[in-house]
Amino acid sequence: MNFWNDPLHFLAEQLTAMLSRWGLPTAWITFIEFFLGAMALIVFAMALDIGLVWVERKVVARFQDRLGPNRLGPFGLFQPVADIIKMVIKEDITPATADKFLYNLAPVLAAVAVIALWAILPLASTIYGADLNVGLLYVIAAGALGTLAVLIAGWASRNKFALLGAFRMVASLISYEIPMVIVLLVPTLLAGTMSLRGIAEAQRSIWFALLSPLACLIFLISAIAELGRAPFDLHEAESEIVAGYHIEYSGMKFGWFYAAELLHAFTFGGLLAILFFGGYTGFFGLEKLPAFIWLDNPFVQAAVFLAKAMVGYWVIMWVKYSLPRVRIDHLLAFNWKFLTPLALVVLVSTAILHRALMEAPRWQYGMALWLANLVIAWITIEILRVQARRQRRHQRAASQRQQTAQEQTV
Amino acid sequence: MRNEWLYIGVFLIVAIIVPLVPLGFAALVAPRKPNPTKRLTYECGVETVGDAWVQFKAQYYIFALVFLIFDVETVFLFPWALALNRLPMFAVTEGAVFLGILVAGLVYLWRKGLLEWQ
Numbered sequence: 001m002n003f004w005n006d007p008l009h010f011l012a013e014q015l016t017a018m019l020s021r022w023g024l025p026t027a028w029i030t031f032i033e034f035f036l037g038a039m040a041l042i043v044f045a046m047a048l049d050i051g052l053v054w055v056e057r058k059v060v061a062r063f064q065d066r067l068g069p070n071r072l073g074p075f076g077l078f079q080p081v082a083d084i085i086k087m088v089i090k091e092d093i094t095p096a097t098a099d100k101f102l103y104n105l106a107p108v109l110a111a112v113a114v115i116a117l118w119a120i121l122p123l124a125s126t127i128y129g130a131d132l133n134v135g136l137l138y139v140i141a142a143g144a145l146g147t148l149a150v151l152i153a154g155w156a157s158r159n160k161f162a163l164l165g166a167f168r169m170v171a172s173l174i175s176y177e178i179p180m181v182i183v184l185l186v187p188t189l190l191a192g193t194m195s196l197r198g199i200a201e202a203q204r205s206i207w208f209a210l211l212s213p214l215a216c217l218i219f220l221i222s223a224i225a226e227l228g229r230a231p232f233d234l235h236e237a238e239s240e241i242v243a244g245y246h247i248e249y250s251g252m253k254f255g256w257f258y259a260a261e262l263l264h265a266f267t268f269g270g271l272l273a274i275l276f277f278g279g280y281t282g283f284f285g286l287e288k289l290p291a292f293i294w295l296d297n298p299f300v301q302a303a304v305f306l307a308k309a310m311v312g313y314w315v316i317m318w319v320k321y322s323l324p325r326v327r328i329d330h331l332l333a334f335n336w337k338f339l340t341p342l343a344l345v346v347l348v349s350t351a352i353l354h355r356a357l358m359e360a361p362r363w364q365y366g367m368a369l370w371l372a373n374l375v376i377a378w379i380t381i382e383i384l385r386v387q388a389r390r391q392r393r394h395q396r397a398a399s400q401r402q403q404t405a406q407e408q409t410v
Numbered sequence: 411m412r413n414e415w416l417y418i419g420v421f422l423i424v425a426i427i428v429p430l431v432p433l434g435f436a437a438l439v440a441p442r443k444p445n446p447t448k449r450l451t452y453e454c455g456v457e458t459v460g461d462a463w464v465q466f467k468a469q470y471y472i473f474a475l476v477f478l479i480f481d482v483e484t485v486f487l488f489p490w491a492l493a494l495n496r497l498p499m500f501a502v503t504e505g506a507v508f509l510g511i512l513v514a515g516l517v518y519l520w521r522k523g524l525l526e527w528q
Binding site: 035039041046084089092108129131136155157158160162177192247251252253255328337347352354 | 413426440450463494506513516527
């Protein structure tokens with residue numbers, strides 16, 4: 001074992017040797033190592049977050065045909081620094097009627113909910129915080145914590161707009177959690193494990209996005225809804241309820257909501273990469289050849305993972321800045337009448353095909369799963385087309401009836 | 411053997427401390443000149459009428475009930491999905507039947523018109 005193959009364990013061993021030479025008890029050594037490991041990961045996530053502020057602002061500008069930040073530093077790279085300084089030195093106004101404790105708790109909770117996800121995110125096969133065997137359940141739990149922060153913020157502000165925003169957020173959480181959890185079962189059963197690292201390792205030969213493109217798509221949609229980004233950003237709809245749940249927040253408290261949202265979007269891009277696009281793997285066996293063995297280096301893997309996460313984040317941004325906001329009844333109807341049944345069909349078909357073709361040649365297995373997805377997608381589109389046609393016919397008949405009725409009265 | 415859950419515990423403690431650092435720093439350097447007008451509830455300049463903490467009809471409570479049922483269902487499905495490779499084909503179809511019963515419930519709600527926004 002050396003630094004380039006397994007940096008974390010190498011450093012941990014060096015540290016253990018050094019600290020035990022100083023005569024510290026083992027429990028203290030473990031605690032110090034865990035503390036430093038957590039600190040390193042969180043500082044990395046925060047540094048990334050600062051970078052994301054710039055990326056987000058620059059990309060929005062490009063989508064809207066503007067230049068974006070371009071004054072501070074080359075390409076406006078120092079813009080986030082100015083943003084942070086502005087947030088910190090801005091007066092923090094707490095409404096007199098607010099519930100002080102909960103009001104102050106909400107931004108911290110929003111940040112914790114996002115940072116907590118980084119504890120189990122495998123950056124590379126040997127660079128990760130913890131490799132939980134119930135990783136996916138942890139992801140779901142941490143995701144729900146973020147929504148709780150929004151609900152607390154909305155309630156504690158004692159503002160009608162904020163409360164409405166919180167109500168809407170809960171509506172979208174209790175809807176989109178369902179298809180999300182159901183499609184999370186697809187990588188679980190394909191990989192046979194709930195550990196994120198195990199799922200990434202299981203995709204060395206083929207990505208789950210190719211085996212089950214529909215599951216990947218449903219995960220992306222429900223992830224956007226869970227993030228509360230446009231087109232599902234009903235809880236902070238600027239044109240209706242001003243800023244929704246964070247209307248009363250200013251200064252650094254608002255800053256944490258903003259930072260948490262950006263990091264959350266990036267983290268879900270990373271989860272999309274891990275669950276469906278192979279995570280830190282991605283050379284399809286090329287890394288096993290002697291000439292390309294360096295592709296399996298943890299640092300290369302981490303770069304691959306971050307690049308994939310950035311692509312996922314970019315897709316989420318692309319959706320955000322291209323689509324108009326949906327109405328709340330459409331939001332719920334889309335979930336319960338379309339996404340949830342579709343997710344269930346995908347799950348059942350994947351489970352049965354996976355079990356039936358387990359011993360079959362791999363290409364047959366892959367083709368069968370892929371074709372099943374294609375057939376389901378085609379049937380879904382046909383059903384939607386028939387539905388839309390029927391609706392149009394009803395509308396036309398209704399308007400004709402109205403017309404004849406009017407002519408008779410005249 | 412590393413204890414993964416101990417790491418998660420330490421990680422969460424650090425994760426709580428990190429957001430508090432800039433907040434504490436902001437509390438030190440930010441100006442503080444509150445006045446009664448500034449601390450009013452912000453509703454776009456119009457004076458606030460009534461309290462926000464009122465009893466409010468959550469129009470989606472039926473959805474919340476359905477959510478609860480489906481969420482509990484997925485808890486049962488995770489062990490099923492994990493053990494799928496070792497299960498006989500019969501148990502796999504059994505899981506599908508279990509899902510089918512729940513879908514029947516969803517279809518029933520749909521036909522009753524409870525999935526419409528009221």
